[in-house]
Amino acid sequence: MSNVRLSINEREIDCAAGTTILNACKAHDIDVPTLCHFEGLTDVGACRLCIVEIDGMRRPISSCTTPVENGMVVRTHTPRLQTLRRQTLELLFGERNHICPFCPRSGNCELQNRGYEHGVDHVRFDYLFPKLPVDNSHRYIAFDHNRCIMCTRCVRACDEWVGAHTLDVDERGGLSRIIADQNVPLGESSCVSCGTCVTVCPTGALFEKRSAHWHGRSTKEFKETICTGCGVGCRIRATVQLRQVGELHAAGGPDNNRILCEKGRFWLTHPGSARINNVLIRVGGQFEQRDVDEVVQECARRLRSVSIQKDPQRVVALLSGHLPLETLNATQSFMRDVVGSDRWVIADRSNTQSTRAALDIDSGLPPLAGLKELDRADLFVVIGANLERNAGVVASYVRRGVLHRRARLLKINPRHTWLTDWTDVHLESERRRDPMILAAMLKYLIDMGAADAATMPTDLSKKLKRFDDDDISIACGIDATQIKQMAALYAAAEAPMIICGRGLSKHGPTGLIGALNIVRATGNQTADGKWRLMDLALQANTYGARLFEEPGLNMHDFDPHSADIAFLVLGDSQREWPRTWLQKLRAVTYVVAFLTREREDVLAASHAVIPTATWSERGGTYVNLEGRLQVGAPLMQPPSHAVDEIAFFQKLSNEWKAAQDAWDVPPLPAACDGVADGALLSCRDDRDRAVDWTTLRELTEA
Amino acid sequence: MAKKRIATVWLCGCSGCHMSFLDLDDRLIDLAAMADVVASPIVDVKDFPKCDIGLVEGGVANEENLEVLLKLRAASDTLVSLGDCAGFGCVPMLRNQFSNQDVLDRAYIDVESTAFGAVPTIEVPQLLPKVKPIHEHVKVDAWIPGCPPSADRIWKAVGALLRGEVADGDTLEYD
Known part of the structure; x- marks a missing residue:
């Protein structure tokens, strides 16, 4: 872009053509007052505060809507302009009822600040x-x-x-x-x-x-x-x-x-239930306020019991994925290294193991496109996700893509949400057929020549040739022409983005693998080699938890039935589990819940309740769904009654184990080493990864 | 230097500005050295004698407010608007969105805490159609905005006036 030279307040300034006078001023620390301007929004010149005088123009004009021109002579703070600005402000104050x-x-x-700056001490x-x-x-x-x-x-x-x-x-x-x-x-x-x-x-x-x-x-x-x-x-x-x-x-x-x-x-600021301010222990059906050490001793006593010594798997833990990585790390280490149980689960309703299997987490973070790619996408496939409810910010990206860039929207989800009105194709299919639909879409993409089938085994391609629309309609339980239409739109798009929600991974890894296959076979990668696919993480640290060596159990496979002790490390969590799941906890002999606020169903299942710090009182490390490591700072000190989970488990370990078996909280997973706040964690290079044809095979056999 | 003469008055306001004025605390002694307060709600004088500075708290809501304001304007050399009600109308001007009858009915009859209420009509001034800042009625020479203006800013402004200077407006506050 060519450069323009102009003079602002007797200063010669170079800036790019097309820049507004206001932005040129900002870039050179010339403070032009504004009200209707907001960084990142289109300027409309509504408030008339940013007016400037330009030589050769009869009247002052708004600098936020006027592009710079070569040789312009601009003045921003002449007495006349200041008088006009003050008048404008007085008119604004007088127009409606402003009572500070x-x-x-x-x-x-x-408005108040502009008034102060322009000496508005009354309205004339x-x-x-x-x-x-x-x-x-x-x-x-x-x-x-x-x-x-x-x-x-x-x-x-x-x-x-x-x-x-x-x-x-x-x-x-x-x-x-x-x-x-x-x-x-x-x-x-x-x-x-x-x-x-x-x-x-x-x-x-x-x-x-x-x-x-x-x-x-x-x-x-x-x-x-x-x-x-x-x-x-x-x-x-x-x-x-x-x-x-x-x-x-x-x-x-x-x-x-x-x-x-x-x-x-x-x-976050409307929690809806009362804060727990004391350590509570159930005594004869009622909770009594006690000291935290009593809970530690009781846990240690139970951990020393014969049944747990013989079978450490009788200890289970449920962790909220909203907790910082430090807390998750300490708790899972306590379970694995001190107790020796692998029955712990990050409560995230989505199928942890199936996403791990599909994304192959064990070999590093998957290279998935970040949020910025959503703003470049010209087509969205939303599958198994209720974006408005679960990831509102992603929903905003999708909406503005559809609204302003005319991006197409394909939705595979039986549920009608607000977004449904905006879709080009909406498949109201059964959830469990999602993997089949994705496989069928891949088949159509191959038929259209949009997907690369070079690595497909010959017997499978022969089978697929015989497999027609009717077969697909039967296998997917939905009219195949709709799927074909989706495939055609996907093939025509330049930067199509697939957004997968937890509904897709609920029934095993095939769904997510099917989505990945489409992206891989069509070569839909960003410039930096990331797949145009987003696997929605429902909880703040779902991705952080995926960094642990051991994945823990699956939420859905997890049955605390035979457990003697269950640690529920929940923090602020409110709505993460199916109701039936908490009922299962009633079979556990001793349940310790770490909570910030009263939750009736959890309290009903618990024998001891430990109050902890709420989100605003604890800092910590989080990894978001594009693999970005972020460190949150506490907004304030936790209250004195809040017990730190890490300190609790350290105390419990000291109480239970002999000195030579002392446990130290291990450092965060190695992937986080030396990564600065806000930086992306490194992910593996997947460019040459082959397409997994088993999903197509499953389709033909369905 | 001859002692200056100050008069203060409170029209349709909450007396907060006068409280803030009293918050001058020990500076009141300094003020007394420089000036005499010749009329004020805290000085029992019925009419305004001639004065150098008139401080007005509150906007103009009724006939009495207007009469007092006109008297003080005539009596003082420099008239100062003290606080947001005098300068901007502020809270009292909320009633300007409604008719006077509605406002009175609400306050004296409809209000939940009143039974068999009636709008007082004897020996009370008539409400003006709108509550307005004082400069819409008389010429005002200086403004000290604030709800209330802090004692520091009153001191700064009044001090400057007593010395015959103009205080700079860099410490404006509307709340």
Whole structure:
């Protein structure tokens, strides 16, 4: 791109053609005041604060929407401009009802700050005092139209980043208002509750209800950490005030592109049940407050029992995949090295072993495309995943791809979700037929010449030739023309991305292998040799747990039936297991639960409850679904009653084992060695990996 | 230097700005050395004598507010708007979205804690149609925004006025 030379405030500046004057100013530390501009959103020139004077132009123009030109002479801070800006600000203050003292954004408000900068100590224009509503219908967000300055940042963010386009503008001029959908209350709209509008709102028009009354500049702190809601691992910026976490905002970072989802934004701060503040031991059917050492001694006593000495497998552990790698690592090491049991499981509903088998985890992290590839994809195949519910940020990537890049969307999932309305092809097939459908898709891709079948055994290719649409319809339980249509769209796409959810790996590794086969046979790789496939990790550390040498058991195979002791290391987990699974725990003689908050079903099954630190009180290492290692910082110190799991197991080991058998918590898996915060873990080179033709064989034999 | 004369008044406000004024604490002694407070809610004087500086807390909500404001304007050389109500309207101007009748009915009749209420009509000033900041009625010479303005900023501004200087506006605060 050619360069342009212009003069800004008597300074000669070089910048790329096409840049806006505002961005040229920013790049050279010239501070032009703005309100409707937000980094990463399309500029619209709504607020008129960034006006500049350009020689040869009669009137000042908005710098955010004017591209630089060669030889331009620009002035940004002339007395005339400052006067105009002050007038604009006074008009904004006078247009609606801005009352700073009880606004939650006061002290952190862009309108207020611009007012201070321009010396607005009163408004010279008559106030309009319009009667405006406050929309309080949404579960988490309130919209006070009195404070809205119609900058439309929320409208643009909702459209451009979230891909929801729930918000838009109604009416015109002085009557214009931000509306949701066709002017319905926000709470009844198509809002996906990601809260991005709250983050971008320059004033207090959009605010989070929960912390709306937490006003007070002096005590507010801003801290950054990692969202532990799912495997996407967004970076979040939290407001911390008086030992409470206030609003959570997206902090950018390499992955999430400034958006969060409902989980990250609101679930973490709306836990829904009371905190456990004491060590509880069940005495005659009732919980009593006791000391943690009593639990340690009781565990040690039981661990010394004859039955466990004879069969260490009678000790089981259930770990939440939302816990930091340090805690997971210590617990699995305690189980393997101290107890000698391999009956532990990372609770992640997806089939850990089948994903390991399909992705061949034992030989390093699989080279799967990252989140950025979602923004380049021109076709999405979503299979076995409810993105809106389980990975809202990925859903946003998909939506904005469909909305703005006209990406195609193919969905293999019996369930109707919001995304279903946007699909080009939606297969309402049975879940268990997913592997067959993927195999059939591969067959069609081979027929179309889009997939490479050079390594296919001849007997299989002969068989496939005889295998026609009718056979496929029977094997897949669905009209084969739809599958053919999907294959054709996939073949025509330049950068198709397959997104696999836990539904795919539920019934064994074949589904995920089938998806990988399509990607491999069609050679769908990114420039850096990664497969265009995303295996959704439902929990913050699902990928981190895959780094352990031993995978642990499968959630679905895991039956604690004959266990004497079960350690449930759950932390904040709320909804990770099938209900039936917890009922099985009732057969266990002694259940110790590590929890932060009351969970009736867990408490009912437990004999001892240890309160632990919640997500905001513990830092730790997480590995997200693109293999990025991230270290979260604690937002605050844990309360004194919180017991550290690692310290508990260390104590228990010391109590139980003799000194010569002392156990030290091992270091994190070697893959994490020397990897900086935010860097990708190295993955193996899979470029020459052969296609696994067994899935096609299974199809022909079905 | 002759002692300056200060008058303060509180119109439609919550008295918070005057509390903040009293928060000058030991600086009140310094103030007393420099100026006399000739009229104020804390000085029992019915009419405003001539003064150098008039500090006004609160916006103009009723006829009495307006009358007092006009008197103080006439009596003072420099009229200062103290706080957000006087300068921006602030909380009292929330009522501007409703009719006066609705506001009165809500406050005296419909409110949950009242039984057999009635809108008072005797010896109370009539509400004006809208609550407005004072500069929409009279000429104002200086503004000290804040809800309330901190004692430090009152001291800075009033101190500057007493010395005949202009305080810089770099410490604005609206809340």
